Amino acid sequence: MSTPPPRVRITRTPRQARTEQPRTEHEEITGTSGLGATYVSSLMRAQLQLTLGVLALGVMTLGALPLIFALVPATRSLSIAGLPVAWLLLGLLVYPCVVLTARWYTRASERIETDFSDVVGHR
Template structure:
């Protein structure tokens, strides 16, 4: 029998995080704790997000109300009866415009929340890859 050549056992090196990159305590109090502790600054943050969401909602409502208010006037026009103008006004004009308004509102509300989250979270706890925010008219 031939003697088997045994190699020396493989060495494993265990490393840790270097001292310079260890997580340090934040120099300031994160805004999250300000909100949870219900301080004056936290109340200001909450009012700011509520104002921005209210502004987006009122903007969508300002476009939607005239659209809905004009529909009965279009349907009362002479000759509108039950003809193709009713189907055109209801099916092809009103609902797609309402859908676009709703889409704009949801996108705006998500952008407001993403901005607020970016403002409130501690940069040390933020995820390493930021999520892209949708930008554009819708």
């Protein structure tokens, strides 16, 4: 009769040779790899650039109105159909432009995110 093999105490699974699988773009982004950080920073840079552009446009256009009223005193007392020109400009010109700019900003932001999703293969 042969003797049984000696007892072996198992404390963890044995290490097997792991083959490195190429990481997908989604894994790169959710992980902490350099490529994922580059993807995310490029997305954030594009969003920041869009935001700063829209803010600059808003400051230039809305900031121009008080400047015009301060530099050209005649515009302060000018009225059309009993309404001050400042109110007409705000109601008929500025607010529609703000709404259109907001719609444009939303679409441009969605386009940036869609392009990002296309690059990293989320779709």
